[in-house]
Amino acid sequence: MADDDDEGSFGGEFENGHWAWDEVNNELVFVSDLPPELVETVAVTVKVPTGTVEFRDDIDLIEQLRFRKRYQRKLKLGQPDIITVQDVKDLALFTAPVSLLSPMLINMLHLSTTDRFIRALILYCQYYLEIAEEMSNRILELETKVRTPYCDVLEHTYRENISDLRTLVAKEYCTMLIGGHDTKKFHHMGPQKKRRSLSDKDARLFETLLRICIQIVWLALSRRSFNQIELEVNRVFKSEIFNSVEHTLRTNYISKMSKEERGVLLGHCVRHDKKLNTRSPLINEVFCHRPIDYRMMGLGVIKYDELTPRLRYMLMAIGGPEEDLVEMGVTVGILGISRSCFDTMLHVLPTVLDSHKKSKSSFSSASSSAPGFSKSATASVKSTGSMKGSPSSKTVDKLYVYNNIILPEKDEVEPEFPQSFPDESAQVRPCSETQRKRWQTRLHRLLHPPKNKRKSII
Template sequence: MAEDEDEGGFGGLYEDGHWAWDETTEELVFISDLPPQLIEAIQIPTKVPTGTIEFRDDIDLIEQDVKDIALYTAPVNILSPILINALHIPTVERFLRALILCCQYYLQIADEMANRIIELETKVRTPQGDIVESEFRNNLSDLRLLVAKEYSTMLIGGSDTKKYHHMGPYKKRRSLSDKDARLCETLLRMCVQIVWLALGRRAFNQIELEVNRVFKSEIFNSTEHTLHTNYIAKMAKEEKAVLLGHCLRHNKKLNTRSPLINEVFCHRDIDYRMMGLGVIKCPQPSPRLLYLMHTLAGPEDTFGKFGVVLGIIGMPRASYDTMLRPLPSANVEGKSKASMYEFRFN
């Protein structure tokens, strides 16, 4: 037994190999049978002269830059992990782009209609004017529909969004209405801030009024209740027809629907392919659909290639400071104004 233990314990330096006679040295040498070990070469970094270091300055602003500034400047007491995570979900990112595009076009058409109403005091209205205003109204309705489709996905917990507590297989009986209300109100306020920053910090009250109207309706527009602008009552009939659209449903107060949801169930002719923009690839899209698709889901660095205008998003980052304010330059100032309001469908 002792001999077996000694044999079993034999090994060490000469265990994995064999002995052979070396004719050159005329002696026994040990040759290992193990595969040769790889010797890792140590990379010695070469020092680059500091005078030749160059940083890229041709980077464009992206949606994330605007969200970062909005989160950085937001009060800490309204921020939560749920809110921050929600802002970085692909569905919400498309929702924000659609909302920026919708508000951008709304501000542009609001200015255009105000000028047209002033001109009508000294001019005669023509049938061509009705055609132009009808095009404005349909364009705004389509953009509200893009916002509504992403908003509907968020409401039902579809795609990459989570279902609410009262939905799905793990729904709870206990009501969380207060928690949901605070989350939705905070998200809506953050959306207003992001849109305002993306559009160059202009027309904040007008943006906030319109965003609250399309989400909550005229009756429950909390911003209007605070500011008391009475802006809808001051609109001319033609302005209301264009800016509010014809998908409005005036019902009893408790049965009031969000104007965004009304856009989804509107009786007007809607291109069904718009419901899948940014998610489903449609064969042979029209130039209009292709433009909207790149706006909703395309990389920001390709905006210039496809003529996409989305506020300051997609513009050279070197033209703005850390807080996304335009640097004092005549060319930058003129370019930023044009980018925010000279939006056209292809």
């Protein structure tokens, strides 16, 4: 009986511990006799804050010479000396911070699918900037002019053109997401898609890829309107809700647009669902209920026997040889323009600009002195927003070394689905394996510098 009374009292002992009086807090506490359990710590990989990543754009002469000697694309016998997408990628990789780079990112940048994706993104961003400025001017003119029915027809054409160019970007992006063609080994579940999903690794890869693609587009458009490009690219890939750049800058540029501007620039395929069901505008363009030529989804991948002038223009822009772009009248930023018109960092040479400023004729007729040069619809822009990191707000004359995009009109008759689709693949332009190995070697030296050498490895 005494044992039972003692066990039932506060001072009794139990199987895994006993009660004791805490004189400090003046209360009863239960003291466990078991050893403390080990708490497993899960190592979480740190993602690169891509929204705050800054590329170097103030390269000194010594580094420029090093870039030209070691990393710039060398011309082979018979190759034309023009700007290619590889040249722009090389400059972006050279000026990128080491924290952004990875061997997988370098390998993915040197794929034919990624090349088409980058060229389609350059084409879309260039046309978006042109139409955004055109619509801004039209809204200002409405204060003194009357809107006519022709305005609706013209804006409908702009909206369809932007939507089609956005679809070109979406089709290449979808190929990357599903691991199609040459992107199989980069899929987060393995080439056979049977492994465990590595969602964090996949998110890191696409975040860094998107950030470096924004830099490539900005360089290919002669360093034009960086903030506007960054906002639009993040919007179409992540939607308005998850646009981290807009959350940081807080420009409210969409709410400041007029109804007509939103209808043209955003299109009618924008869906405002709940956050869990939200899809990016790129994916919405693919599943949008609007007349889309089915052959657009296979441009650069499937060989079609007959194409309309509009589709031939798009095919040349995303998958054609760069040396034929200027001759065919296709504009994809500075691609296809003579490399002698630029310096090592792809700035237009001042002597070329001075020679064109003295001429009062149109820049398209001055191709004999500098091939491919023309003045954009924007002759005067503010340096803020157009020049990355420029604190000045003065108005400067900015000459763009490419023509405006003039897309051929759509056919009025929609194409019918054939009984069988062509199974012959289109001729794919391979990427430079030499350049890929150079950048892999440079990254390895940056991550694992030699201990006993003082020589710079950058």
